[in-house]
Amino acid sequence: xxxxxxxxxxxxxxxxxxxxxxxxxxxxxxxxxxxxxxxxxxxxxxxxxxxxxxxxxxxxxxxxxxxxxxxxxxxxxxxxxxxxxxxxxxxxxxxxxxxxxxxxxxxxxxxxxxxxxxxxxxxxxxxxxxxxxxxxxxxxxxxxxxxxxxxxxxxxxxxxxxxxxxxxxxxxxxxxxxxxxxxxxxxxxxxxxxxxxxxxxxxxxxxxxxxxxxxxxxxxxxxxxxxxxxxxxxxxxxx
Numbered sequence: 332x333x334x335x336x337x338x339x340x341x342x343x344x345x346x347x348x349x350x351x352x353x354x355x356x357x358x359x360x361x362x363x364x365x366x367x368x369x370x371x372x373x374x375x376x377x378x379x380x381x382x383x384x385x386x387x388x389x390x391x392x393x394x395x396x397x398x399x400x401x402x403x404x405x406x407x408x409x410x411x412x413x414x415x416x417x418x419x420x421x422x423x424x425x426x427x428x429x430x431x432x433x434x435x436x437x438x439x440x441x442x443x444x445x446x447x448x449x450x451x452x453x454x455x456x457x458x459x460x461x462x463x464x465x466x467x468x469x470x471x472x473x474x475x476x477x478x479x480x481x482x483x484x485x486x487x488x489x490x491x492x493x494x495x496x497x498x499x500x501x502x503x504x505x506x507x508x509x510x511x512x513x514x515x516x517x518x519x520x521x522x523x524x525x526x527x528x529x530x531x532x533x534x535x536x537x538x539x540x541x542x543x544x545x546x547x548x549x550x551x552x553x554x555x556x557x558x559x560x561x562x563x564x565x566x567x568x569x570x
Contacts, residue, residue: 361436362420366413371397372405372453374430375413377420386430387420389444391463391471392453393494401485405452412443424462434467448474451484454493457515458567476512495568499539503570516570517555526550526563533558538569 364377367384372394378384394409395402413435422433435443447453448471455475460468479486496502506516517535525541526533528548533555534541552558555565 362422363417364420365417366415369406369410369414372402372409372447375409375435377418379420386428387422387435388426388428388430388432389447389453390421390423390432390434391456391460391467392444392447393456394447394453395485396494396497399492399494399497400488401452404484405447408450408452409443409447412437412446418443432462445471445474449478451478451481451486454485455513457513458495458569460515472512479513480511493570496570499568501537501539501570503537517565521554524552524555524558526552526558526561531563532566533563534566534569538566540566540568 362379364379364387366375366377368376370376370386373389373392375387375389376384377387389409394405417438419436420431420433421436422431424432426432437443444453445467448455455471460471463471478484485491491505493503503516506514506519508514516537520535522535524533524535525544526549527544528550530548533552534544535555552561552563559565
């Protein structure tokens with residue numbers, strides 16, 4: 332017969348399992364929602380599940396921040412697409428601010444996230460593209476390339492600043508591969524990286540937190556591959 336302590340531990344485990352499973356199912360399923368507020372070009376507030384309000388970060392895109400050129404235009408464009416409308420949320424994660432990270436689909440199946448990129452009102456968020464499906468990753472990348480070549484929206488600026496650079500005070504260029512497809516500049520970097528034992532994340536020169544890692548948590552690797560083989564993942568706030 333189990334002791335009281337063992338029973339409590341067992342039931343605590345079952346409760347945690349149920350909570351975790353419910354949260355996973357909520358993210359894995361497409362949810363119906365109504366858009367109440369458009370906060371900026373990549374963030375909205377919606378009501379779901381008969382009255383619960385939550386913030387949603389549009390997956391796969393990064394729109395100009397307040398104070399950047401095209402920030403208001405991006406917000407207005409997204410408002411025209413979704414404000415006050417019933418949408419479907421295809422969510423697969425939550426971010427550090429506890430927002431759902433979702434693909435926002437209109438009633439006809441149109442992808443509002445992708446529409447923002449096509450209109451030159453958002454960047455394809457290369458640093459988080461691994462979280463997308465291969466199909467979405469290719470479609471978003473191709474849409475951005477087309478908008479850039481046509482000088483639409485934010486691409487009318489000869490030297491547009493990536494929102495993440497604006498947020499962190501960094502500066503990165505526009506890195507292109509041989510087919511004129513924009514890639515994360517880190518994809519071309521093959522030098523040493525610095526990992527953080529505590530966070531399990533590695534950084535490279537140019538990352539906002541590269542020099543912030545305490546010495547007792549710092550470990551150097553000759554390249555990203557070596558860091559990943561050791562179990563570290565790349566920082567997602569780097570150029």
